[in-house]
Amino acid sequence: LKVCLSCGTRFEANGWRCPSCGHEPEQRGTHFYFAPELAEASTGYDSACFGQIAQLEAGNFWFRARNRLIVWALQRYFRGARNLLEIGCGTGYVLSGIASAAPGLRLSGSEVDRVGLEYAASRVPRAHLMQMDARRLPFAAEFDVIGAFDVLEHIDDDAAVLREMFSALVPGGGILVTVPQHPALWSEYDVRAHHVRRYRKDELRDKVTAAGFHVARTSSFVSLLLPLLFGSRLRQKAGTADYDPLAELRLPRWLNAALETVLDVERWLIRGGVSLPAGGSLLLVACKPQ
Ligand SMILES: [Zn+2]
Numbered sequence: 578l579k580v581c582l583s584c585g586t587r588f589e590a591n592g593w594r595c596p597s598c599g600h601e602p603e604q605r606g607t608h609f610y611f612a613p614e615l616a617e618a619s620t621g622y623d624s625a626c627f628g629q630i631a632q633l634e635a636g637n638f639w640f641r642a643r644n645r646l647i648v649w650a651l652q653r654y655f656r657g658a659r660n661l662l663e664i665g666c667g668t669g670y671v672l673s674g675i676a677s678a679a680p681g682l683r684l685s686g687s688e689v690d691r692v693g694l695e696y697a698a699s700r701v702p703r704a705h706l707m708q709m710d711a712r713r714l715p716f717a718a719e720f721d722v723i724g725a726f727d728v729l730e731h732i733d734d735d736a737a738v739l740r741e742m743f744s745a746l747v748p749g750g751g752i753l754v755t756v757p758q759h760p761a762l763w764s765e766y767d768v769r770a771h772h773v774r775r776y777r778k779d780e781l782r783d784k785v786t787a788a789g790f791h792v793a794r795t796s797s798f799v800s801l802l803l804p805l806l807f808g809s810r811l812r813q814k815a816g817t818a819d820y821d822p823l824a825e826l827r828l829p830r831w832l833n834a835a836l837e838t839v840l841d842v843e844r845w846l847i848r849g850g851v852s853l854p855a856g857g858s859l860l861l862v863a864c865k866p867q
Pocket residue numbers: 581582583584585586595596597598599600
């Protein structure tokens with residue numbers, strides 16, 4: 578179902594015009610803008626960064642390994658899913674990974690930032706993309722799966738996002754979430770990335786449960802690399818004016834390949850049922866009760 582963000586009416590229709598109050602979201606090109614006031618001035622991300630990120634992520638071990646983990650979790654926990662919405666899809670790298678792994682899945686993506694949305698549109702032409710505020714989703718009981726991959730940490734009111742995700746899911750549907758973990762790892766990297774927080778596992782679990790979900794699985798990842806990550810972030814804490822937030826993405830090819838192998842090992846462990854207790858990131862799978 579669609580939800581009118583102006584009057585709250587739930588309706589089923591091909592278009593977005595509300596049958597009750599006549600409200601219609603703004604359309605720019607092929608995309609609907611549900612929160613146009615946020616499209617240019619998003620504080621969660623630097624628009625200028627999208628271009629660089631789009632170039633770097635396809636080759637970077639962390640983005641590549643995270644994609645494989647997400648695709649595994651999707652196939653393991655939501656095998657029967659017919660459609661998926663990704664909130665905060667950025668440049669569309671995750672959606673493109675899901676698109677090739679699950680050709681039968683109907684894909685939607687939302688992004689608050691206009692520039693990100695355009696990158697995503699060129700990267701995943703078959704996805705249905707919309708500009709919106711994750712705290713106000715114009716859907717109810719619509720999706721089988723909703724993903725938010727390193728998105729919640731950008732948003733003050735993460736509880737509102739989780740409630741909206743809950744409401745936009747069909748009963749029996751579920752969420753896939755990744756977030757940066759361990760407040761002790763907070764560094765200049767998080768500041769520059771416009772993070773509001775890094776999560777403790779219990780904090781994420783509690784917020785997800787409070788929104789109505791049953792948590793099916795959590796696991797840390799980037800666990801075996803944790804000492805390395807901690808060292809790297811500590812060095813940054815020393816503080817330099819010329820700090821480059823994308824430096825972690827630019828690695829020598831041999832190192833990038835080695836790190837990717839380590840994350841492959843972690844994924845095998847997670848797939849085998851091991852829930853890694855600590856790690857730079859946290860994966861959570863949760864379901865909306867039938
Ligand atoms: Zn309305």
